[in-house]
Amino acid sequence: NAGVTQTPKFRVLKTGQSMTLLCAQDMNHEYMYWYRQDPGMGLRLIHYSVGEGTTAKGEVPDGYNVSRLKKQNFLLGLESAAPSQTSVYFCASSYSMGQFYEQYFGPGTRLTVT
């Protein structure tokens, strides 16, 4: 199993440009998440999904959109990038059942907006 994969690994955008980050998981997880991590800080939840075709806002959703058309994929879009969106973006997934629900993380996408 590849686990959680993210593409691209690095990207540089100019202010106002758009892009889509792709997250894929092969563990048949119901739940998927997008986080951002700024220097010296913990992760903050942007959006999440509890199943195919569903999405919901997290702690810092402004400036981002998401889609979950297939169970194994979760896309994060930036329609008009801003320097404040310079960050490392992590995708995660987890099972929906059970007492312990560890989130499995991808390797991250480092985004710089100039």
Place this chain on the structure above:
Amino acid sequence: GESVGLHLPTLSVQEGDNSIINCAYSNSASDYFIWYKQESGKGPQFIIDIRSNMDKRQGQRVTVLLNKTVKHLSLQIAATQPGDSAVYFCAENIGGAQKLVFGQGTRLTINP
């Protein structure tokens, strides 16, 4: 604001000693807590988790302790090794859909 925080941003220990990393949380309704390890340039890696109906849980070389009275969580690493050098995050679930709120992290460095 964040409901999960850490007492110390950095911790240095001698190789072979035990490490204790602390975490405070403020939401008494949190029902699940988890520790992650993050090495430079990588995604967070699961270490151990615990539910609110437990006080202690042990893994391989790691133990998590939960004190609900004072809303305190700790991670103990036995016989710390150079490979344990990383940033450690605690996180709590305070709502549905297993959403986690992360603390700022503690950087653990190992002295030879």
